[in-house]
Amino acid sequence: MKPLRCCALLLLCVSGTQSGAAEALRSSAATPVKGAIKVEIAAQGGRYTLLRGGRPYEVKGAGIEFGDIEALAAHGGNAFRTWSTDGEGVTGKEILDRAAALGLTVALCLEIGRERHGFDYDDGKAVRAQLDYARGEVLKYRDHPALLAWIIGNEPNLHFENPKVFDAINDISRMIHELDDDHPTTTALAGFSGELAGLIEQRAPDLDFVSIQMYGDIVNLPRYIAETRFDQPFFVTEWGAIGHWEVATTEWGAPIEQNSSEKARNYLASHETAIAALSRQVLGSFVFLWGQKQERTPTWYGMFLEDGSETETIDVMHYIWNGAWPDNRSPQIEGMLLDAKGAGGDVTLVSGEPYQASVAAADPDGDALTYRWKVMRESTATQTGGDREELPETLSGLIDDASRNKIVVTAPAEAGAYRLFVYVHDGQGHAGHANLPFRVL
Numbered sequence: 001m002k003p004l005r006c007c008a009l010l011l012l013c014v015s016g017t018q019s020g021a022a023e024a025l026r027s028s029a030a031t032p033v034k035g036a037i038k039v040e041i042a043a044q045g046g047r048y049t050l051l052r053g054g055r056p057y058e059v060k061g062a063g064i065e066f067g068d069i070e071a072l073a074a075h076g077g078n079a080f081r082t083w084s085t086d087g088e089g090v091t092g093k094e095i096l097d098r099a100a101a102l103g104l105t106v107a108l109c110l111e112i113g114r115e116r117h118g119f120d121y122d123d124g125k126a127v128r129a130q131l132d133y134a135r136g137e138v139l140k141y142r143d144h145p146a147l148l149a150w151i152i153g154n155e156p157n158l159h160f161e162n163p164k165v166f167d168a169i170n171d172i173s174r175m176i177h178e179l180d181d182d183h184p185t186t187t188a189l190a191g192f193s194g195e196l197a198g199l200i201e202q203r204a205p206d207l208d209f210v211s212i213q214m215y216g217d218i219v220n221l222p223r224y225i226a227e228t229r230f231d232q233p234f235f236v237t238e239w240g241a242i243g244h245w246e247v248a249t250t251e252w253g254a255p256i257e258q259n260s261s262e263k264a265r266n267y268l269a270s271h272e273t274a275i276a277a278l279s280r281q282v283l284g285s286f287v288f289l290w291g292q293k294q295e296r297t298p299t300w301y302g303m304f305l306e307d308g309s310e311t312e313t314i315d316v317m318h319y320i321w322n323g324a325w326p327d328n329r330s331p332q333i334e335g336m337l338l339d340a341k342g343a344g345g346d347v348t349l350v351s352g353e354p355y356q357a358s359v360a361a362a363d364p365d366g367d368a369l370t371y372r373w374k375v376m377r378e379s380t381a382t383q384t385g386g387d388r389e390e391l392p393e394t395l396s397g398l399i400d401d402a403s404r405n406k407i408v409v410t411a412p413a414e415a416g417a418y419r420l421f422v423y424v425h426d427g428q429g430h431a432g433h434a435n436l437p438f439r440v441l
Contacts, residue, residue, distance in 0.1 A: 059284020067291030
């Protein structure tokens with residue numbers, strides 16, 4: 001990593017959200033003010049400050065891609081990231097124009113080849129073609145006033161063996177600095193270690209700084225920073241839920257997911273323990289995911305539900321960004337039971353037999369609550385790194401009355417692994433959720 005020359009800011013990359021968001025970006029994009037706004041880092045007394053247009057810029061960011069950026073602005077966020085320069089029928093210009101109209105900035109991700117997807121960094125022709133592609137994207141968007149930084153690849157170190165990926169990242173960074181003096185370069189790393197920081201310093205010194213992505217393990221980041229004596233500024237470009245690879249599992253290997261209130265408490269603790277505690281070095285962070293996606297479950301990482309309802313994790317980010325809670329809070333989940341057992345109880349049912357299930361929930365504002373229940377097959381996905389997954393099948397006809405907080409569910413006829421979900425709505429656009437894995441014999 002090179003000495004500070006300009007500033008960098010990163011956003012995480014997450015996969016997509018509601019299809020209507022793409023159309024909203026196109027139809028409502030305003031004509032932006034012309035001209036890039038310079039981004040830099042100021043250092044004084046061991047503390048680093050991000051400057052945009054010469055003024056301190058406190059990053060309040062989220063990973064969105066094609067999600068609800070209007071909601072981000074309404075809750076006090078001011079920046080978001082993408083995982084590519086365009087996609088889902090939306091161009092990078094449309095994304096940047098819409099951000100500018102809302103007073104937001106964007107860290108654009110230049111998507112590069114991943115070794116785990118078959119890209120060969122020993123293939124000189126493919127690497128040169130990738131550099132040419134990146135050059136074209138930089139020339140298209142370098143002068144846009146909403147552009148904040150360039151992210152060169154997302155988690156290039158995930159399941160990699162060939163260190164030449166960082167040579168390629170360095171070449172792209174050098175090209176960017178030749179064409180664009182106003183925006184810093186970075187790469188978003190999966191995890192952090194002294195060995196990884198050394199590899200970047202050796203092979204990609206042209207980067208303005210690195211960015212770190214961590215989930216449950218983020219609470220240990222201050223210790224990792226201290227042990228490695230890492231003294232440079234950085235961004236946390238992905239953080240949020242505890243990862244599905246970091247949690248306890250059932251006897252049959254199903255990961256046990258926190259309910260929405262447990263997630264909210266974890267978001268707040270992660271921010272206080274790691275991000276706020278390292279404020280002298282952390283220039284900003286991007287919470288994951290300001291949207292909804294299927295990754296092991298439909299609720300694991302998204303801060304919204306599929307229907308657009310906001311969950312309690314958004315309440316937490318509103319509090320972090322504004323110093324006050326939103327006027328109307330999301331329903332809070334106290335617990336969920338199936339056959340008198342919680343999610344960690346290795347719930348095992350007999351096919352065709354009826355069982356009682358319940359959820360305990362409350363609303364901080366006294367709003368009347370409504371309930372939705374469903375049974376899905378357990379995901380068999382083995383993808384890593386947020387790669388796209390198929391939504392598991394939803395089974396019908398197994399729940400007696402899905403509108404109550406207490407139900408009777410009939411165990412599926414086919415033996416196997418399943419998951420019972422409950423969604424609790426307040427009628428104000430907010431919801432809580434919980435799920436419980438079970439198996440049928």
